[in-house]
Amino acid sequence: MQIKKPVKLSLPKQITLEIEKAIKNGIFKVGERIPSEPDLVKKFAVSRNTIREAIQSLIQAGVLESRQGNGTYVLTNDRFEANILTRLSNSKIQEVHEVRSSLEKEIVKLAAQRRTQSDLEEIKKALDEININKGSFEENSEADLKFHLAIAKASHNSIFYDLYKSISQYICFSVAKRLELTLIEEKLISQLHIELYEAIFSQDVKKAEETINKILKI
Template identity: 60%
Template sequence: MDKKKLIKLSLPKQISSEIEMSIKNGSLNVGDKLPSEPELVKIFGVSRNTVREAIQSLIQAGVLESRQGDGTYVMSSGRFEANMVNRLYESMDEVNEVRLSLEKEIVKIAAARRTEKDLELISIALENRNLTKDSVSENCKWDMEFHLAIARASHNSIFYDIYNSFSTFIYKSVENKMNGKETIEGMLNQLHIDLYEAIYQKDAERAESIIVTILEN
């Protein structure tokens, strides 16, 4: 093996990596406001310029957003999700094809691997989804939680990360479609119940059939 010179990360890159790690491990969530610049200076023990450079790099990557007079907010779970969301807006047809293929595999694997804890989390999200009738935004949020809980139940971290990278875009897309409609109940609610039951019964074939019907609607 040829000897290669190791490259030491600059301070701004180290700070941006630390912030991204905080988002990844859940210390910061999408929608959270970052600590103020003086607070970040104290936390990391670096200069204001270093903090500003780190923050700016994450803003340019789409991970953070600066809001004039308010602060800086987390907009995505990382550079991968930010890049994916930007890419998704380019072709809805391709997005729908990928989502269908992805969810078909996820529900089949989840049906085979789900644990009792997984079922509990899926059930909670399902109940909240179907009970939330007055707010389209809230209903869509719980709908997304339901599908993310199923993705977790696949116990395939790559499947989950890819689906999670879609989640913000899917949430906004579904919310836009549902706004203006008189009801968010009916057949789709029952289909989601049927999907939960198929996963509960470990019926992968039925779960796949149901998710196709859900996405077609």
């Protein structure tokens, strides 16, 4: 058996990993601008070239985005999510919907089995937001997404949650388009979400499956 010697990470690579860790921990949030180069130089006590190399690496990976004259922004939580988004950007809405359907069917089954009291409170909070939201199709779909993300979290399967969260931007767009094109009545959508919550609350796996199938047909 041949054992490889451990590789010492370069300084730019170390800074890259630290920035990724800050994003993962929510210190640098998705959609927000990260500190300027001088601030990062001061924070990490390294040269400006080291910071630039680290940032450029994350820009190329799709984690960060440089906006001319406006700084550098966080696009995704990590490289995994960046890769998923790159793949989805070349996909049809119908393909995204099919992936969503497969994920959600398994997620609701696990959520009905494993949900905790804390999970139920988060799902109910998101459900209430759906019921009071009377905004645009995009705003309504965002509220809808929060509800389904709370359910994904209640599945207590971190891979399912990360996958669902990674494609959430495209799910949101897909849901908005379907609502706009089909002109589904809000009362029907609201009722189905209530039924799904109640099924998960009661740990009724069969009912949860039946309800998510109805929602996915919308």
